Amino acid sequence: MINPGRPIQSFTQVLASSRHVSAAAIKTTIRKYQHPTPTVFFMGFSACPQALSSAPIHHQFQFLHSISRGLRRTRVSNLRAMQQEEEPKPSGRLRVPHVLTVAGSDSGAGAGIQADMKACAARRVYCSTVITAVTAQNTVGVQGVNIVTEDFVREQLKSVLSDMCPDVVKTGMLPSPGIVKVLCQSLKEFQVRALVVDPVMVSTSGDVLAGSSILASFRDELLPLADIVTPNLREASALLGGAPLETVADMHSAAKSIHNIGPRNVLVKGGDLPSSSDAVDVLFDGKEFYEFRSARVNTSNTHGTGCTLASSIAAELARGSSVLSAIKIAKRYVESALDYSKDMHIGGGRQGPFDHLMRLKDSALNLCARRPFSPNDLLLYAVTDSRMNKKWGRSMSDAVKSAIEGGATIVQLREKDADTRDFLEAAKTCLAICRSHGVPLLINDRIDIALACDADGVHVGQSDMPARVARTILGPDKIIGVSCKTPEQAKKAWIDGADYIGCGGVYPTNTKENNLTVGLEGLKTVCLESKLPVVAIGGIGISNVRPVMELGVSNLKGVAVVSALFDRESVSTETQNLLKVIMAST
Ligand SMILES: Nc1ncnc2c1ncn2[C@@H]1O[C@H](COP(=O)(O)OP(=O)(O)OP(=O)(O)O)[C@@H](O)[C@H]1O
Ligand SMILES: Cc1ncc(CO)c(N)n1
Numbered sequence: 001m002i003n004p005g006r007p008i009q010s011f012t013q014v015l016a017s018s019r020h021v022s023a024a025a026i027k028t029t030i031r032k033y034q035h036p037t038p039t040v041f042f043m044g045f046s047a048c049p050q051a052l053s054s055a056p057i058h059h060q061f062q063f064l065h066s067i068s069r070g071l072r073r074t075r076v077s078n079l080r081a082m083q084q085e086e087e088p089k090p091s092g093r094l095r096v097p098h099v100l101t102v103a104g105s106d107s108g109a110g111a112g113i114q115a116d117m118k119a120c121a122a123r124r125v126y127c128s129t130v131i132t133a134v135t136a137q138n139t140v141g142v143q144g145v146n147i148v149t150e151d152f153v154r155e156q157l158k159s160v161l162s163d164m165c166p167d168v169v170k171t172g173m174l175p176s177p178g179i180v181k182v183l184c185q186s187l188k189e190f191q192v193r194a195l196v197v198d199p200v201m202v203s204t205s206g207d208v209l210a211g212s213s214i215l216a217s218f219r220d221e222l223l224p225l226a227d228i229v230t231p232n233l234r235e236a237s238a239l240l241g242g243a244p245l246e247t248v249a250d251m252h253s254a255a256k257s258i259h260n261i262g263p264r265n266v267l268v269k270g271g272d273l274p275s276s277s278d279a280v281d282v283l284f285d286g287k288e289f290y291e292f293r294s295a296r297v298n299t300s301n302t303h304g305t306g307c308t309l310a311s312s313i314a315a316e317l318a319r320g321s322s323v324l325s326a327i328k329i330a331k332r333y334v335e336s337a338l339d340y341s342k343d344m345h346i347g348g349g350r351q352g353p354f355d356h357l358m359r360l361k362d363s364a365l366n367l368c369a370r371r372p373f374s375p376n377d378l379l380l381y382a383v384t385d386s387r388m389n390k391k392w393g394r395s396m397s398d399a400v401k402s403a404i405e406g407g408a409t410i411v412q413l414r415e416k417d418a419d420t421r422d423f424l425e426a427a428k429t430c431l432a433i434c435r436s437h438g439v440p441l442l443i444n445d446r447i448d449i450a451l452a453c454d455a456d457g458v459h460v461g462q463s464d465m466p467a468r469v470a471r472t473i474l475g476p477d478k479i480i481g482v483s484c485k486t487p488e489q490a491k492k493a494w495i496d497g498a499d500y501i502g503c504g505g506v507y508p509t510n511t512k513e514n515n516l517t518v519g520l521e522g523l524k525t526v527c528l529e530s531k532l533p534v535v536a537i538g539g540i541g542i543s544n545v546r547p548v549m550e551l552g553v554s555n556l557k558g559v560a561v562v563s564a565l566f567d568r569e570s571v572s573t574e575t576q577n578l579l580k581v582i583m584a585s586t
């Protein structure tokens with residue numbers, strides 16, 4: 001009857017049928033139940049299943065509790081099988097991968113807890129934290145260390161482990177043998193799928209984060225529990241009694257010797273190997289050696305690479321990767337974050353932090369904050385067209401420049417048949433022009449181009465990327481417009497987080513084939529229902545703009561125009577003239 005390899009659900013059902021208690025009631029009790037379970041119950045009931053149904057109900061709960069922990073005991077090698085066998089999830093709720101980091105705080109936020117959280121966020125894994133020490137630290141060095149008491153480390157561990165069920169625990173700075181002991185006790189009480197140990201001892205600035213008294217605890221208590229340990233050269237040397245490591249061959253033999261201490265895998269990191277032009281790390285898994293090589297990034301912004309590598313390995317393990325592919329992905333991630341951040345400047349010391357999320361330079365390059373979107377920007381909305389530019393022999397950027405000179409208040413690049421590389425280059429040029437005039441630039445449909453040139457936003461049609469997805473990808477500050485012909489589509493655009501809608505075709509047009517004309521009536525209906533500002537589009541020009549602007553609905557903010565500006569000899573003159581009529585009718 002009892003098979004600890006089966007999901008808890010089955011046990012709940014067994015118990016429910018034998019005790020006439022509802023499965024839901026048992027599950028609720030189990031969830032609330034937080035006391036450590038004496039192993040004796042687990043052992044006793046496993047050995048003698050019959051005892052289960054006759055045992056007092058609170059012992060049965062303890063038993064179930066211990067089994068649910070037992071299920072999580074399985075280590076990395078069983079990770080995949082475990083994931084397939086997981087408990088059925090309550091409908092609509094997703095269990096996300098979760099790493100618990102047990103480490104020190106770095107006030108400069110390049111290493112320690114802060115690096116772990118950023119790395120996990122970048123790798124899309126939830127990260128909880130148990131803080132072992134608070135350091136006063138910057139790019140110059142470590143100015144102070146305040147160690148958290150053993151009792152309070154234990155309390156943090158219990159809070160997280162008893163409730164939030166992290167998949168993987170990653171350790172960083174463990175400043176005292178007492179804290180290592182507390183951690184090992186907690187890990188025995190609350191089992192997790194994998195343990196990643198970064199045996200932090202000395203910061204790159206040379207400051208001691210855990211003294212040599214820690215070595216015995218690492219060797220005797222923590223490393224034997226580890227699925228992978230990730231010493232740098234100095235730490236590997238310290239673990240082995242001080243022999244210097246100077247070559248890749250030395251790293252191989254160190255990995256093998258550390259493996260004898262008890263961890264399942266040893267990754268000796270060679271970030272600080274002076275003789276190597278590559279960044280080489282060496283793994284020994286008890287049988288084979290593996291070398292992970294990448295080009296060495298020429299930068300001094302490497303503070304926290306070790307913490308980041310270890311927490312990204314933990315993140316990949318939590319997502320179900322094997323150890324080998326976890327290391328491969330983690331190393332590639334560190335390399336690309338270093339490369340992205342190589343010319344960043346934070347702090348005056350020797351070793352700066354890097355940007356885990358690879359987004360900071362976007363803000364640095366746009367030093368003057370961009371003005372937020374205003375519905376009034378929609379007044380005269382110029383939409384480019386590659387065929388018209390070709391016909392008149394204009395480049396995209398010349399067309400945009402002339403429209404802005406004529407008074408266009410917002411620009412959209414709608415390039416249906418440009419090559420991606422040419423389009424990106426042209427978009428960058430157009431963006432520089434728009435920025436210098438304070439005019440927002442949007443890209444039609446191509447989210448990738450908008451991201452690559454950091455445009456102000458995108459405009460999407462009903463068969464393009466859904467606005468909700470575009471919003472997730474582009475973030476809260478970009479402008480998103482959606483083409484809508486009906487009140488239902490307008491409502492959906494609002495729910496999806498768009499900023500405005502484009503409604504049309506108002507008049508028949510040749511720019512868009514097979515485009516349904518909604519007419520002025522259709523436009524008015526959509527405007528009255530829309531919670532978003534509206535720009536009218538489709539066949540609008542100097543001769544027919546007045547009835548649109550005089551429709552009398554307050555959220556109709558302007559007109560979007562293609563041919564009336566760009567299928568003309570002088571784009572700037574046409575824009576100027578159209579703007580005059582628009583102004584006269586508002
Ligand atoms: N300049 C670099 N270019 C590319 N990869 C690097 C560079 N420096 C370090 N790495 C990689 O970063 C990871 C961390 O290695 P490193 O030896 O620097 O750890 P560490 O000394 O523990 O780091 P820290 O103490 O600064 O947090 C390894 O995968 C290493 O190969
Ligand atoms: C808190 C903390 N942990 C780890 C390191 C190692 O980089 C550091 N410098 N600071």
Ligand SMILES: [Mg+2]
Pocket residue numbers: 200201232306307
């Ligand atoms: Mg380190």
